Amino acid sequence: MAVMKTTRDIKGVGDPIPRADGREKVTGAVQYVADIQPRGLLHAKLLRSPHAHARLVRIDTSKAKALAGVRAVITAKDMPQLKKKAPTRAHAVLAIDRVVFAGQPVAAVAADELAIAEEALDLIEVEYQVLPVAVDPLKAMQPGAPPVAEAGTEADTSEALAHSAVALASSETKSAKAVNISQQATVKRGDVAKGFAEADHVLERTYRVPMVHQGYLEPHAVLAQWDTVGNLTLWASTQGSFNTRSEVADVLEIPENRIKVIPVECGGGFGGKIRALCEPITAELARVTNRPVRYVMTRKEELEAGMPAPQVIIKLRTGVKRDGTLLAIEADTVLDTGAFSGTVLAVSAVFLGSMYKWPAFEIRGMEVLTHKPSVAAYRAPAAPQTIFAIESHMTQIARDLGLDPIEFRMRHLIQEGDPMVNNQPWQSNGAKQVLAKVAEHPLWKGRKEWAASGGKEGRGLRGTGFALGGWLGGLQPTSATVRLNPDGSLNVLTGQVDIAGTNISLAQIAATAFGVDFDQVKITTGDTDTAPLTGLSAGSKTIYTVGSAVLKAAEDARRQTLEIAAKEMEASIHDLEIRDNKVVVKGAPDKSVTLASIGKKGNLYMSKVPPVLGTATPAFSQQAPGFCAQIARVEVDPDTGETTLHDFVVIQDVGKAINPLGVEGQMQGGAVQSLGFAMTEGLMFDDNGRLMNPSLLDYRKLTAADLPNIETIIVEVPSPSGPFGARGVGEPPIVPAPAAIANAVEDAAGVRITELPVTPERIALARAAQGTGAS
Amino acid sequence: MKKQVLNCTVNDEAVEVLVKPYTTLLDALREDLGLTGPKEGCGTGDCGACTIHLDGKPVASCLMLAMQARGRSVRTIEGLAKTGTLHPLQDAFVRHGVPQCGFCIPGVLMAAAAVLAENPKPTEQEIRYGIAGNLCRCTGYTKMLTAITEAAGAAARREG
Numbered sequence: 001m002a003v004m005k006t007t008r009d010i011k012g013v014g015d016p017i018p019r020a021d022g023r024e025k026v027t028g029a030v031q032y033v034a035d036i037q038p039r040g041l042l043h044a045k046l047l048r049s050p051h052a053h054a055r056l057v058r059i060d061t062s063k064a065k066a067l068a069g070v071r072a073v074i075t076a077k078d079m080p081q082l083k084k085k086a087p088t089r090a091h092a093v094l095a096i097d098r099v100v101f102a103g104q105p106v107a108a109v110a111a112d113e114l115a116i117a118e119e120a121l122d123l124i125e126v127e128y129q130v131l132p133v134a135v136d137p138l139k140a141m142q143p144g145a146p147p148v149a150e151a152g153t154e155a156d157t158s159e160a161l162a163h164s165a166v167a168l169a170s171s172e173t174k175s176a177k178a179v180n181i182s183q184q185a186t187v188k189r190g191d192v193a194k195g196f197a198e199a200d201h202v203l204e205r206t207y208r209v210p211m212v213h214q215g216y217l218e219p220h221a222v223l224a225q226w227d228t229v230g231n232l233t234l235w236a237s238t239q240g241s242f243n244t245r246s247e248v249a250d251v252l253e254i255p256e257n258r259i260k261v262i263p264v265e266c267g268g269g270f271g272g273k274i275r276a277l278c279e280p281i282t283a284e285l286a287r288v289t290n291r292p293v294r295y296v297m298t299r300k301e302e303l304e305a306g307m308p309a310p311q312v313i314i315k316l317r318t319g320v321k322r323d324g325t326l327l328a329i330e331a332d333t334v335l336d337t338g339a340f341s342g343t344v345l346a347v348s349a350v351f352l353g354s355m356y357k358w359p360a361f362e363i364r365g366m367e368v369l370t371h372k373p374s375v376a377a378y379r380a381p382a383a384p385q386t387i388f389a390i391e392s393h394m395t396q397i398a399r400d401l402g403l404d405p406i407e408f409r410m411r412h413l414i415q416e417g418d419p420m421v422n423n424q425p426w427q428s429n430g431a432k433q434v435l436a437k438v439a440e441h442p443l444w445k446g447r448k449e450w451a452a453s454g455g456k457e458g459r460g461l462r463g464t465g466f467a468l469g470g471w472l473g474g475l476q477p478t479s480a481t482v483r484l485n486p487d488g489s490l491n492v493l494t495g496q497v498d499i500a501g502t503n504i505s506l507a508q509i510a511a512t513a514f515g516v517d518f519d520q521v522k523i524t525t526g527d528t529d530t531a532p533l534t535g536l537s538a539g540s541k542t543i544y545t546v547g548s549a550v551l552k553a554a555e556d557a558r559r560q561t562l563e564i565a566a567k568e569m570e571a572s573i574h575d576l577e578i579r580d581n582k583v584v585v586k587g588a589p590d591k592s593v594t595l596a597s598i599g600k601k602g603n604l605y606m607s608k609v610p611p612v613l614g615t616a617t618p619a620f621s622q623q624a625p626g627f628c629a630q631i632a633r634v635e636v637d638p639d640t641g642e643t644t645l646h647d648f649v650v651i652q653d654v655g656k657a658i659n660p661l662g663v664e665g666q667m668q669g670g671a672v673q674s675l676g677f678a679m680t681e682g683l684m685f686d687d688n689g690r691l692m693n694p695s696l697l698d699y700r701k702l703t704a705a706d707l708p709n710i711e712t713i714i715v716e717v718p719s720p721s722g723p724f725g726a727r728g729v730g731e732p733p734i735v736p737a738p739a740a741i742a743n744a745v746e747d748a749a750g751v752r753i754t755e756l757p758v759t760p761e762r763i764a765l766a767r768a769a770q771g772t773g774a775s
Numbered sequence: 776m777k778k779q780v781l782n783c784t785v786n787d788e789a790v791e792v793l794v795k796p797y798t799t800l801l802d803a804l805r806e807d808l809g810l811t812g813p814k815e816g817c818g819t820g821d822c823g824a825c826t827i828h829l830d831g832k833p834v835a836s837c838l839m840l841a842m843q844a845r846g847r848s849v850r851t852i853e854g855l856a857k858t859g860t861l862h863p864l865q866d867a868f869v870r871h872g873v874p875q876c877g878f879c880i881p882g883v884l885m886a887a888a889a890v891l892a893e894n895p896k897p898t899e900q901e902i903r904y905g906i907a908g909n910l911c912r913c914t915g916y917t918k919m920l921t922a923i924t925e926a927a928g929a930a931a932r933r934e935g
Contacts, residue, residue, distance in 0.1 A: 022869035025877035026861065026884060028812020028852035035811035115797065215912045217816045217824055217878040267814075267878030268912050299817035501875055661872035668915030669875060696821035696910065704916040705907035 011519070012512030013724050016661040019504040020523075021265075033221035033237050033264045034296045041223075042071055044285050044295035045117035046278075047107040047124050048305060049099035052135070052371040052689025053146060054128035056097050059107060064123040069116035071289045073124065075107045079284060081253045085150040089307065089340040089374045090247050090276040093284070099128075100148050100339040101373050102690050103305030110285040110293050133689045137311060137336035137368040140180045147179050148339055148369035155183045155367070156341040182341040183367035187349050187421040190360030195328025199319030203397055207389040208755040209312045209738070210682035211336070214378045215673070215701055218267020219297040220306070222279045224286035232283055233260045239269040239497055240536035245528045247276035248283060262527040263497045270673070271377030272307055274538055275342075303694045307376035308683055310343045311336035312385035316352070316393055324403045326412050328360040329353060331389075335367045335382070340374035343367050346422070347382040350472065352390055353421040355431075356412040363421060371689045377538060379670065380471045380731035384677050384738055388756060391467035391739030396752060405743075406439045409468065430653030430717030431470065431627040437651045437713055438466050438629045447747070450633060454748065460635040460644070463748025469735030470627040473728040474539020477619040479532035480549035482510055482557040484612035486603050488581050488595035490514060490557070492523040494546055495531030500730050501662040502542040506550045508658055509543075509723055513554035514561075515578030516595070532617070540728025543658060544624055547723040549616045557614025564601070564609055565593050624719035628652040628732035630671060632744040639773065641763030643679065643745060647708055648737075653715040655727030660714065663729050668710040670733025676702050677734070678741040679757050783844045785810070786854025794841040801825045803841035804851060812852035812881045816910070823909030826882035827851050833889040835908075852881035855888060863929045864888055867922035875913035883909045887923045897927060 011017065024030040061073040076082050076094040086092035095106045107124050111117035134140035134148060196202060223235040232254070238244045241261040249256040266273060278295050286293040297306070315332040331352045335343040345365040353361040398405035413435060416428045438444055447464035454462025483491045492510045496502065503523045511518040525531070534546060558578065565583035566573040575586050583598070585591040602611035633647040650667045657663040680700040684692045693699045718725025738756055746752050751766035767773025778793040785808060794803045804810045804827070813836055816824035820835040827836045828850040856862040861869070864887050874880045883906055890897055890905030897905065902923050903916075911919070 016872070018869050018872045019874070021877070022872070022874055023861070023865075025874035025880050026852075026865040026868045027856075028810075028881045030877055031811065032814070032878065034815065035805070037806070037809075115795070217822060217876065217910060217912050218814070219816070266876060268876040270912070296815075299819065299822070499876065501872070665872055665875055665914060665918060668917045669913045670915075672915035673912065695819055696817050697819070701910050701912070703907040703910065704903045704919065707903075707916060709920060710915050710917045 010511060010515065011517045012508045013658050015508065015659070017504055017508065017518060017659055018661060019501050020507070030265050032218055032267050033223055033235050033294070036223055036235055036264070038225065038292045040291050042110040042112065042289055042291045042293045043114040043117050044282055044293050045109050045114070045121055046105040046281065047121045047126070048103045048105055048301070049095065049128070050102060051099060051128050051130050052102040053131040053133045054099050055131060056095055056099065056106060057127040057129050060125040061107060063125070064109060064120040067116065067120050067123060069112040070109060070120045071112065071291065072110045072285055073107060073120065074284065074288060081251065088156050089342070090280065091251050092340070093251060093280045101305070101371050103301065103373060105281065108281050108285055110289050133371040134180060135370055135372065135685055135687060135689045137313065137334050137370055140370045141178065141366065141368045143179060145179055148371060149182070180369040181366055182337060182369050183343070183345055184365065185345050185349065186362065186364045187353060188362040192328045192330055192360045192362045195360040196319040199327050200322040201397065201401060202317065202319050203393060203400065204317040205393065205754050206313065206315045207392065209385040209388060210684070210756065211308045211311045211372070211375070212378065212677055212681045213303055213306060213308045213683060213699065214270040214272035216268025216270055216272060219299060219302045220273065220278050221296040222282045223292060223294045224283040225292040226287055226290065231258050231260065233262065234279055234283065235262045235264045236279060237266045237273055238263055239266065239273045239499055239538050241497060241528050242495060242533060243274065243536055244276055244279055248279050251276065251280040252283060260527055260529045263525055266497055266499050269499050269537070270379045271381060271538060274536055275307060275376050277307065299696060300694045303683065303699055304691045305373050307374060309378035309381065310375040312382065314386065314389040316389050318393060318397060320397055322401060324401055324408050324411065326356060326358050329358045330361070331363045333363070333365040335365070336370050336372070337367050338370060338372040338374035341367060341369065342375055344381045348386040349421050351383060351386045354419065355390060355414060356409070357414060357418060361421065372685060379673060379734040383469060383471055383731070383735045384674060387467060387469035387735050388738035388742065391469065391736065392742050392752070392754065395465070395743045406435060410435055427623050427625055428720055429625040429627055430715055431468065433715050433717050434627045434629045434651050434653050435468055437715060438631060441631055441649060443631045443633050443647055443649060451747065454635060455638070460637045461748040462635050463744045463746070464631065464633050465740050465742070465744025465747050466629055466631040467736040467739035467743060468627065468629045469732065470625055471540055471728060471731040471735065472625050473544060473623040474541040475620040475623060476535030476541060476545060478534040478546050478549045479615070479617040480546060480553045481532060482514070482550070482553040482614040484557055484561060484595065484599045484602065486596065486600040488599050490516065490521045492521060492550055493526050493531060494550065495526050495528065495534040496542055496546045497537045498525055499537045500542065500666060502537070505543055505658040505662060506547060509547050509550050510554040513551045514558045516581060520581070540626060540731040543726050544722045544728050545618070545620055547658070547726060549618050551723045552616030552618060553614040555614070556616060557612050560612045560614065561595065561598055564598050564612070568593050622721045624655060624722050624727040626653055626727040626729065626732040628736055630674070630736040630740045632737070632740045634741070634744040634748055636745060636749040636763060638749070639764070641760035641767065643758070643760060643763065645675070645708055647711070648675070649711040649713065650733050651713040651715060652732055653717045653727065654729045655719040655722050656716055656725035657714050658724060658726055663714060664712045666729045667712045667733045670730065671710050671737060672702055672707060674734045674737030675707070675741070677756060678738040682757055779842055781841050781845055783846060784848040786850055796842065798841045799837055800839040800841045800844050801836040804836060810851045810853050814878055814881060816878065823886060824879050824882040826885040826909065828885060828889060831892065833886050852884060855884060862888065863926040864891070864923065867926040871918045871922040873914060873918045873922050879909055879911040883911065883919060891927055895927065899924065
């Protein structure tokens with residue numbers, strides 16, 4: 001669509017406007033699920049398996065049921081809808097006869113008080129027959145490993161579809177038959193063997209990234225209540241209310257229009273609140289007790305039994321000429337998906353095989369089931385892990401061959417039209433413009449001086465690193481309406497959950513498209529009974545897709561408004577414009593009708609003027625990839641490996657910053673999550689599949705004291721199809737930091753760390769191994 | 776277990792409320808007094824979302840029993856400014872677009888207000904350590920630092 005031209009300066013697209021809910025959020029007034037307290041509220045708790053793999057021999061709930069204040073205790077026997085072969089994690093509401101990860105629910109309680117529900121859990125007697133476990137994905141995929149899924153369970157690729165990241169041809173992704181291998185895909189082009197035979201430099205390394213948790217501050221929470229005729233209302237912390245509705249309807253076998261999902265303010269999602277998790281069991285407890293029931297996960301439950309990002313192991317081998325000419329790349333990617341299928345294999349293949357123009361590639365990907373909590377999306381799923389591998393590798397190749405790492409990349413970086421691994425062309429993108437900004441940045445230009453200043457006068461070893469990464473951008477149909485009110489103000493209605501400050505940007509889009517100031521526009525996120533159908537707030541697609549819908553609906557409303565005004569003033573619609581809340585005839589400013597009068601007539605008794613209601617229901621086919629580069633300046637203690645991050649820069653192509661304030665917030669927040677991946681985070685499981693760090697003391701997230709200010713540089717290479725040229729913003733900034741930090745540490749301390757997080761221990765051990773560290 | 780009477784001051788008003796001996800201060804504020812501004816992000820004192828002021832000092836209200844507040848003065852985010860007005864910190868947080876999901880914000884603001892109460896002109900490092908007990912997953916802390924620094928400047932100017 002064409003970029004809108006506005007006839008005068010109005011406050012809208014491009015202005016750094018603080019979000020409308022800021023005041024509610026700083027005063028503590030905004031309500032999250034756990035803040036809602038209906039009369040007669042019951043509290044739910046789940047009894048979870050302490051074992052990662054066990055047969056359920058016997059469950060006795062009689063003592064728990066007898067406890068005063070307990071209103072319901074249910075097990076899988078009470079839910080005939082549940083099937084042994086649960087197709088997804090959401091369907092595995094309560095274990096039937098086998099548990100497949102530690103923390104899997106086996107019974108549920110609703111009670112008058114949380115303390116009573118907790119006491120009831122202690123009174124439930126469960127006899128487990130403990131079974132052998134598959135914890136390490138490389139062992140789990142071997143013949144004879146303890147099986148995770150029930151025989152015949154299908155791979156779940158809905159996560160990939162939900163993100164619409166990229167599809168590999170259906171023949172390429174197939175459920176494999178081997179034990180615990182749930183998805184397998186290979187993409188190849190050219191003669192890889194010949195490439196390696198002709199190479200002057202072959203580099204092979206294995207990169208490892210542990211499971212990490214999305215880390216949203218608000219744990220999963222839901223409140224469920226049924227009415228007397230069998231309609232269910234769910235107040236949910238979700239990234240997609242229609243998706244939650246579909247999943248709950250499917251699991252509980254009730255029609256979708258019987259369920260109303262009210263998307264309550266979401267205290268962070270980052271991909272972890274896309275799929276249903278505790279909604280079906282809470283709804284079932286509400287049904288059997290005929291009372292409102294609230295369930296809020298504890299932080300321990302979140303870490304032990306949430307839906308983290310997969311563990312990823314990438315064995316990467318490259319062959320290049322002495323002058324840096326790329327010849328061949330070969331990769332084996334293993335994604336540890338936990339106990340249920342659900343990773344995004346294709347993203348990894350695209351960035352490994354086709355971010356740079358490799359003439360020959362063979363990328364083999366495998367999703368492996370293990371006895372651990374099953375995974376879900378985490379902001380740009382699979383991209384940070386993949387970019388860690390390829391961007392660590394690219395810098396190492398450049399160093400080995402004495403090439404400038406930016407020029408080396410620039411020579412081979414894709415641009416619009418180059419084929420991806422699936423032979424689809426790359427869409428218009430700003431990868432080269434972003435990379436060029438790295439070369440211009442003072443941190444990069446001053447890298448030699450920075451390095452030279454280290455290692456003396458008590459200073460640590462100093463280095464600089466960068467990495468480039470990106471995200472392809474999700475797509476999903478959506479809809480929006482724009483209504484003109486009797487006082488001339490506008491209401492915009494979507495079903496899109498605002499998890500990233502998108503509502504203010506949508507209001508800006510509507511304002512600019514219609515021709516009024518943004519404060520004339522109120523935007524509402526409706527519930528699933530009243531809002532037009534929309535998709536997930538995920539895949540960096542809210543502004544790109546819902547923004548397009550709001551733009552079109554506002555244009556539609558504007559057209560209707562002008563048609564009414566044209567009739568009234570007996571003017572041609574082409575001679576009209578909207579300014580100062582009036583429709584005026586261009587060049588004849590005294591000839592006008594107010595927006596209020598047009599709005600009023602749409603609601604006047606006996607009026608023949610129709611109400612103005614703009615609608616749009618677009619579907620999409622063209623992605624708008626967003627690229628991001630990050631530069632890190634670090635100082636490493638030569639003895640302990642302790643790493644201080646002195647400066648960090650995020651350079652990102654956002655197409656068009658609809659709201660620069662919100663865009664900067666996304667870039668800074670994404671960068672710090674990326675740094676968490678890089679420096680501190682990782683779920684650690686013991687040999688029995690039990691989580692060893694189930695608290696925020698032991699699962700270490702970065703704090704304000706760990707970080708410098710994050711510098712942001714917004715690059716605007718307009719996308720041909722996004723509203724006003726916008727691209728997805730949310731996901732690209734979580735991608736590059738692991739590689740940027742590993743590259744900076746290598747520059748400073750001379751050791752290449754290939755396993756995340758890049759901890760002081762790993763640095764010190766690597767230095768000791770090569771004889772440069774403390775003895 | 777029998778309930779006990781808790782008498783204390785909450786946001787400058789005397790309150791009397793019945794609580795179970797095992798009720799945390801956070802739960803008493805949220806469930807019994809309807810002050811849901813303080814949040815429970817972990818329940819173990821690691822995330823800071825439940826930060827309130829007790830006799831002017833920042834504490835994790837999830838780690839205290841409600842009865843430990845007997846006779847003392849409690850301030851929550853709801854009482855940081857007079858009704859209808861914003862504290863300079865709140866105002867700066869709104870203008871700089873700090874809140875994203877918003878879940879950590881009440882705790883961060885109470886921690887920051889405690890920093891400024893003790894040290895009206897903090898250095899960047901003092902601000903960073905002052906809010907280091909408050910985890911935020913959305914913002915990357917940069918805009919928080921800008922807003923707190925600006926609010927400190929505004930407060931200092933007012934006093935000077």
